[in-house]
Amino acid sequence: MKVIINEKTILDQLVSKKIIDLVKSKPNANLGLATGSTPLGVYQNLVNDYQSNNTDYSQVKTFNLDEYLNLPLDHQQSYHTYMNKQLFDHLNINLENTHFPLENNYLNYPTLLKENPLDLQLLGIGSNGHIGFNEPGTAFNSTTNIVKLASETRNDNARFFSKLSDVPTEAISMGLKDIMMAKEIILMANGKNKAAAIYQLVKGLKSEEWPATILQDHPNVTLYLDFDAASLL
Numbered sequence: 001m002k003v004i005i006n007e008k009t010i011l012d013q014l015v016s017k018k019i020i021d022l023v024k025s026k027p028n029a030n031l032g033l034a035t036g037s038t039p040l041g042v043y044q045n046l047v048n049d050y051q052s053n054n055t056d057y058s059q060v061k062t063f064n065l066d067e068y069l070n071l072p073l074d075h076q077q078s079y080h081t082y083m084n085k086q087l088f089d090h091l092n093i094n095l096e097n098t099h100f101p102l103e104n105n106y107l108n109y110p111t112l113l114k115e116n117p118l119d120l121q122l123l124g125i126g127s128n129g130h131i132g133f134n135e136p137g138t139a140f141n142s143t144t145n146i147v148k149l150a151s152e153t154r155n156d157n158a159r160f161f162s163k164l165s166d167v168p169t170e171a172i173s174m175g176l177k178d179i180m181m182a183k184e185i186i187l188m189a190n191g192k193n194k195a196a197a198i199y200q201l202v203k204g205l206k207s208e209e210w211p212a213t214i215l216q217d218h219p220n221v222t223l224y225l226d227f228d229a230a231s232l233l
């Protein structure tokens with residue numbers, strides 16, 4: 001596992017450059033995408049690059065990691081709305097090439113991912129070490145499924161809703177086994193509240209109690225950490 005530690009704006013530049021270079025060298029690349037606050041700077045850079053350089057996304061396919069259950073798709077906090085607003089609305093991507101586990105029948109998602117191997121999977125991480133919405137205790141061989149959100153995750157994400165009780169209790173998440181099929185994985189983390197999870201990922205033993213530790217077995221993972229997220233290393 002490679003580890004890059006720098007300021008958040010530099011990390012955003014490095015990661016967006018990797019994605020842009022990939023799309024330029026492989027116009028029909030398959031990208032696994034994440035939501036949350038962590039990748040916002042990367043998405044903004046991709047939009048800026050598209051506006052200045054016309055990087056072509058017309059053949060790119062995207063596969064999102066997860067989605068809340070029981071939120072209307074057009075809800076302000078649905079991951080569908082997020083992706084449209086932050087990225088898809090601003091690129092020449094074909095919306096038919098964008099995939100979400102809920103709308104694409106989650107039970108078929110692993111097959112879809114086998115048919116369209118991800119060239120690059122972008123990940124954030126939860127403060128409890130979740131990736132996607134695979135909470136502590138998720139089996140390492142899990143495939144895309146309905147998951148219950150941990151109370152820590154609901155608390156963390158309450159900032160996006162008017163009150164805690166509005167945060168959904170369930171979601172659909174790409175499984176850990178599905179995530180591990182990606183050819184390359186980039187995990188980004190910033191902020192002190194990610195430091196414990198990053199410590200476990202880099203220095204801890206592989207354990208289902210810290211779902212991200214499964215990445216220790218992946219041959220091509222790079223962590224992009226700001227100084228706070230890396231502060232316990």
Ligand code: GLP
Pocket residue numbers: 034035036037038039065066123124125126127131132133153157
């Ligand atoms: C969310 C998402 C994850 C994300 C993580 C961190 O709940 N399900 O895909 O990586 O938690 O979120 P943030 O980037 O807002 O800290």
